[in-house]
Amino acid sequence: MDKPQKNPTSQIGTSTPKSKFEDSPVFNYISNLSPIESVKSISTAQTFSSLSFTSPPPVFTSPHVNSHRESRFLRCHYSVDRAKHLESLDGSAIKEEVVVPVIEDLNKEASLEDEEETSVETAYELPQILKFSSQTPEDSDSPCTEDVVIEASSDPPRGDGGSSSEDVKMGVENMLVVREEKDTPDCGRLISDATELLVFRSPNDSEAFRCLVDKISSSERRFCAGVKSTKRPKITEDVPANGSSNENEPLTVLPNESVFNLHRGGMRRRCLDFEMPGKRKKDIADDHQSVCDNNVAGESSSRCVVPGIGLHLNAVAMSAKDININLIHDYSISGEIQKSFSGSTIPIHSQNTVQETSDQAENEPVEEIPKALEFPSLNLGSLKKKMQKKRKSEQAGEGESCKRCNCKKSKCLKLYCECFAAGVYCIEPCSCIDCFNKPIHEETVLATRKQIESRNPLAFAPKVIRSADSVMEAGDDASKTPASARHKRGCNCKKSNCLKKYCECYQGGVGCSMNCRCEGCQNVFGRKEGSLLVIMESKLEEDQETYEKRIAKIQHNIEVSKEVEQNPSSDQPSTPLPPYRHLVVHQPFLSKNRLPPTQFFLGTGSSSFRKPDSGLTQSQNEKKPLETVAEDKTEIMPEILLNSPIANIKAISPNSKRVSPPQPGSSESGSILRRRGNGRKLILRSIPAFPSLNPNQ
DNA sequence: GAGTTTGAAACT
DNA sequence: CAGTTTCAAACTC
Numbered sequence: 001m002d003k004p005q006k007n008p009t010s011q012i013g014t015s016t017p018k019s020k021f022e023d024s025p026v027f028n029y030i031s032n033l034s035p036i037e038s039v040k041s042i043s044t045a046q047t048f049s050s051l052s053f054t055s056p057p058p059v060f061t062s063p064h065v066n067s068h069r070e071s072r073f074l075r076c077h078y079s080v081d082r083a084k085h086l087e088s089l090d091g092s093a094i095k096e097e098v099v100v101p102v103i104e105d106l107n108k109e110a111s112l113e114d115e116e117e118t119s120v121e122t123a124y125e126l127p128q129i130l131k132f133s134s135q136t137p138e139d140s141d142s143p144c145t146e147d148v149v150i151e152a153s154s155d156p157p158r159g160d161g162g163s164s165s166e167d168v169k170m171g172v173e174n175m176l177v178v179r180e181e182k183d184t185p186d187c188g189r190l191i192s193d194a195t196e197l198l199v200f201r202s203p204n205d206s207e208a209f210r211c212l213v214d215k216i217s218s219s220e221r222r223f224c225a226g227v228k229s230t231k232r233p234k235i236t237e238d239v240p241a242n243g244s245s246n247e248n249e250p251l252t253v254l255p256n257e258s259v260f261n262l263h264r265g266g267m268r269r270r271c272l273d274f275e276m277p278g279k280r281k282k283d284i285a286d287d288h289q290s291v292c293d294n295n296v297a298g299e300s301s302s303r304c305v306v307p308g309i310g311l312h313l314n315a316v317a318m319s320a321k322d323i324n325i326n327l328i329h330d331y332s333i334s335g336e337i338q339k340s341f342s343g344s345t346i347p348i349h350s351q352n353t354v355q356e357t358s359d360q361a362e363n364e365p366v367e368e369i370p371k372a373l374e375f376p377s378l379n380l381g382s383l384k385k386k387m388q389k390k391r392k393s394e395q396a397g398e399g400e401s402c403k404r405c406n407c408k409k410s411k412c413l414k415l416y417c418e419c420f421a422a423g424v425y426c427i428e429p430c431s432c433i434d435c436f437n438k439p440i441h442e443e444t445v446l447a448t449r450k451q452i453e454s455r456n457p458l459a460f461a462p463k464v465i466r467s468a469d470s471v472m473e474a475g476d477d478a479s480k481t482p483a484s485a486r487h488k489r490g491c492n493c494k495k496s497n498c499l500k501k502y503c504e505c506y507q508g509g510v511g512c513s514m515n516c517r518c519e520g521c522q523n524v525f526g527r528k529e530g531s532l533l534v535i536m537e538s539k540l541e542e543d544q545e546t547y548e549k550r551i552a553k554i555q556h557n558i559e560v561s562k563e564v565e566q567n568p569s570s571d572q573p574s575t576p577l578p579p580y581r582h583l584v585v586h587q588p589f590l591s592k593n594r595l596p597p598t599q600f601f602l603g604t605g606s607s608s609f610r611k612p613d614s615g616l617t618q619s620q621n622e623k624k625p626l627e628t629v630a631e632d633k634t635e636i637m638p639e640i641l642l643n644s645p646i647a648n649i650k651a652i653s654p655n656s657k658r659v660s661p662p663q664p665g666s667s668e669s670g671s672i673l674r675r676r677g678n679g680r681k682l683i684l685r686s687i688p689a690f691p692s693l694n695p696n697q
Numbered sequence: 698g699a700g701t702t703t704g705a706a707a708c709t
Numbered sequence: 710c711a712g713t714t715t716c717a718a719a720c721t722c
Contacts, residue, residue, distance in 0.1 A: 409716065415706055416716050455707090492704065501719055502703045702720070709713075
């Protein structure tokens with residue numbers, strides 16, 4: 001375990017005696033230092049490079065809420081996704097053991113990033129961090145770069161990691177060793193792996209990136225202008241060098257960086273590419289191909305292991321499939337961890353997922369991921385099966401593809417066309433007829449796009465808004481669920497009950513909201529808070545007493561679940577609660593069409609149950625359930641509006657039709673209506689109920 | 698793979 | 710703004 005210290009000692013024994021004896025103390029010291037120094041310098045290089053990608057300038061200001069999250073890019077999605085994944089691994093004890101150190105280190109890493117590329121001392125620490133967080137991408141690179149660093153970093157019992165358990169360290173170390181053995185031969189591959197891992201950990205644009213990658217790999221014709229880095233062209237050019245041969249460079253970093261750029265700016269740029277027509281094509285054509293080729297080299301197909309079904313490239317929602325994607329790559333890591341902890345729960349093949357980015361990864365992980373996933377708000381076996389089935393069929397069929405349109409009459413120049421709507425050119429695999437959405441017709445495309453945008457400025461904006469971005473900052477990453485994002489405009493489903501992909505909310509993996517005009521919403525990701533209407537209806541139908549009893553009962557249930565959560569030793573309620581029990585608990589409520597307001601809003605946020613004072617007291621609720629809703633929202637709304645630029649626009653969007661509130665005749669409902677009828681104001685307040693997702697509310 | 702269903706987009 | 714038509718994806722068989 002003390003290898004780093006060992007080495008110096010051995011060197012003392014061997015090298016120094018050969019030099020002059022009288023100087024031996026000094027030389028010993030110096031010679032001891034020098035090898036370490038070299039290692040240091042290398043790691044410093046890594047750090048420098050790695051740091052360089054921590055603070056890329058915001059090249060594009062995207063309409064979606066992003067900026068503040070970017071600064072914590074790594075921390076946010078690393079920790080969240082990993083935590084999610086680990087959670088999904090059924091392990092309870094294991095989960096906790098693993099998650100803690102990992103997140104700690106990740107936070108550390110993040111904090112390092114925050115300090116920016118500054119001191120060498122900071123840089124010097126990086127290897128340590130890489131070690132523990134190296135369960136992930138960085139780790140896979142390292143074998144390539146230098147085994148020394150890995151050894152040094154992986155062996156010593158770092159203090160921070162030690163806080164949790166030796167098992168964690170051992171697990172990681174074992175993993176590292178295994179990786180080292182297997183990976184060393186193929187550095188390029190590893191780089192690709194790292195890239196891949198990093199990319200797919202992204203909570204946001206994984207779909208988009210997938211599409212990009214797929215496009216690039218399948219055909220260079222697809223317009224991938226966004227990848228071209230306008231501000232940092234050099235980086236993109238560095239990638240190839242690294243990806244191919246350069247072993248001395250900080251491999252850990254550059255791929256990440258490139259991917260990072262790709263991911264951050266690239267996709268957005270890509271979506272915005274229509275706005276900078278002139279420049280694009282030439283540079284991009286070359287640049288891009290090189291970048292894309294290099295990024296994708298050797299792994300193209302694997303990128304789309306799970307076929308993309310998302311709405312838009314820049315769709316933000318972390319739908320189940322996104323998580324799946326993440327898991328596919330995270331899986332091996334966690335699998336290894338778990339293996340090292342709990343024996344052989346996870347088959348060894350899972351390791352291959354990272355090492356073999358190839359098609360082989362398609363089946364097994366995809367098979368297993370859903371099992372581990374247990375998508376939080378779903379709890380639907382049938383849905384899961386369905387998705388699995390779908391995935392399989394897609395794999396077998398179209399293969400690992402992302403959006404490919406099939407337009408026949410629109411010439412791919414209308415939003416009907418998914419490619420066009422996503423801001424990308426159609427490519428070969430598209431089955432479109434008479435397609436104008438091609439670089440050749442760039443001007444036409446631009447003009448059309450402009451026209452559409454003039455009609456609806458948000459036409460090309462992401463359809464799904466991740467409203468929880470700000471929430472994440474607050475700290476409780478666990479609270480980030482797909483339900484925390486919302487469809488921009490809301491759906492208008494009439495017959496599908498928001499249970500099929502006809503529904504854009506469902507397709508985006510988000511719950512319906514007050515923006516939705518859907519009827520009979522059964523969206524498994526979250527029913528529209530139109531349930532407020534349902535609430536009112538139910539309130540009308542029920543006499544007050546019954547209603548309050550129900551609320552009390554619900555509150556009681558919530559309390560019970562809270563207790564269970566806080567006191568794991570106690571027996572669980574009748575329904576065994578998965579890691580997402582807080583979500584599952586309120587599922588039954590949601591399944592009833594009458595949803596008491598307080599309960600609903602308590603339940604909407606995954607963390608709400610954890611936070612005792614997140615809602616009002618039971619007595620309060622019993623007295624004024626509806627007012628409670630209003631109050632909560634009143635506090636919440638401004639934040640949402642602030643955090644979501646689109647939301648601002650949305651408020652004035654002509655598209656946001658609204659379901660008229662019921663027009664009950666009873667006096668009681670009258671008051672309610674008066675409150676709502678105050679008009680617009682109240683209605684607006686009731687829009688953002690998601691904020692209740694915010695653990696800090 | 699063809700036909701149907703569905704809801705968004707476009708149109709009036 | 711509301712109603713209708715067009716369109717292509719999703720779905721079913």
